[in-house]
Amino acid sequence: MSILSIRNLQTEFRGPAGIARAVDGVSFDVNPGEIFGIVGESGCGKSATCRSILRLFAGATARIVGGEVILEGTGDLAQMRESDLARVRGREVAFIFQDPLTALNPTMRIGKQVAEVIRRHRKVSRTEAREAALQLLRDVHITSPERRLDAFPHELSGGLRQRVVIAMALALQPRLIIADEPTTALDVTVQDQILRLLKERRDGTGTSIIFITHDLGVVSQICDRMAVMYAGRVVETGSVRQVLDHPSHPYTRALLDALPGQVSRDRDLTPIEGSPPSLITPPSGCRFAPRCRVARPCCAQGAAPVLKPRSGVSADHLDACILTEVPDAIA
Numbered sequence: 001m002s003i004l005s006i007r008n009l010q011t012e013f014r015g016p017a018g019i020a021r022a023v024d025g026v027s028f029d030v031n032p033g034e035i036f037g038i039v040g041e042s043g044c045g046k047s048a049t050c051r052s053i054l055r056l057f058a059g060a061t062a063r064i065v066g067g068e069v070i071l072e073g074t075g076d077l078a079q080m081r082e083s084d085l086a087r088v089r090g091r092e093v094a095f096i097f098q099d100p101l102t103a104l105n106p107t108m109r110i111g112k113q114v115a116e117v118i119r120r121h122r123k124v125s126r127t128e129a130r131e132a133a134l135q136l137l138r139d140v141h142i143t144s145p146e147r148r149l150d151a152f153p154h155e156l157s158g159g160l161r162q163r164v165v166i167a168m169a170l171a172l173q174p175r176l177i178i179a180d181e182p183t184t185a186l187d188v189t190v191q192d193q194i195l196r197l198l199k200e201r202r203d204g205t206g207t208s209i210i211f212i213t214h215d216l217g218v219v220s221q222i223c224d225r226m227a228v229m230y231a232g233r234v235v236e237t238g239s240v241r242q243v244l245d246h247p248s249h250p251y252t253r254a255l256l257d258a259l260p261g262q263v264s265r266d267r268d269l270t271p272i273e274g275s276p277p278s279l280i281t282p283p284s285g286c287r288f289a290p291r292c293r294v295a296r297p298c299c300a301q302g303a304a305p306v307l308k309p310r311s312g313v314s315a316d317h318l319d320a321c322i323l324t325e326v327p328d329a330i331a
């Protein structure tokens, strides 16, 4: 049974130019102990999807307008009252943001910030919370943790700050961690260390992780299953090996072809022409059709295609390409 089941989720942002349906009918499941990757170009709705899970929207411009976010044993988070959802945040589902500075209070010492997360949800003394904070800093392999407890965020490197944010996310032993591009702002060596830390945590405790990234190399390194998003919709999903070794949607293929080296060594590097469509007035039919090298006239007609298993291939490898049923349409 999956720990999180998202069904037909729809989220809108209201702005001066109109209403953008940033998440438009997204469905996927996250299984216990799995790292689930969400990939896609900038603006395709990865963050909006994950922020919708906990309704972490800045300002009142965003709202969920349809669908379900079922957290196993807890219920539909999309329908939950704000006061109940506040108890789920951190305790059952924790969020790690791309920039650790946005998650940390610049004026408060690290030890106090980590301890406060614990004290907000558990009845423990200040001394117990500080001890627990110290242990959490050790768990995320921060060297000289006693000294770091009294440091301010600006006194730490970007990598150490992200470790502190991860320590805060782990503080209440959540069942699910959502990590929104947690390594993008870090250099490659530190990025690797943070990925190993998250994986180690999953291996040790069985915590499920949703990992948002635009980097297919990172997905290949850390994730078990994945979803590829384009213009507010999931266009392909399956195990990482199924999707990366046998991509079926032309958008996934295009992402792989645009990737230098590591994931698709046997392909020539080809950038994806054009840019993603407006989510205020998305094109009809397949939203990728205007940029797709194999599109046919039928692709740009009717409703957006839904996810379906590729015939003859594994039942849990799904894509939303109209042409996968047309023989030899996708070479």
Ligand SMILES: Nc1ncnc2c1ncn2[C@@H]1O[C@H](COP(=O)(O)OP(=O)(O)OP(=O)(O)O)[C@@H](O)[C@H]1O
Residues within 6 Å of the ligand: 013, 014, 015, 020, 022, 040, 041, 042, 043, 044, 045, 046, 047, 048, 049, 061, 214, 279
């Ligand atoms: N605060 C906002 N106000 C208005 N529209 C927004 C806002 N945040 C997101 N959107 C809309 O939602 C779309 C998806 O944004 P989202 O941040 O989810 O994309 P993303 O795939 O996570 O991109 P990135 O990799 O750049 O973070 C945007 O293209 C934009 O139309």
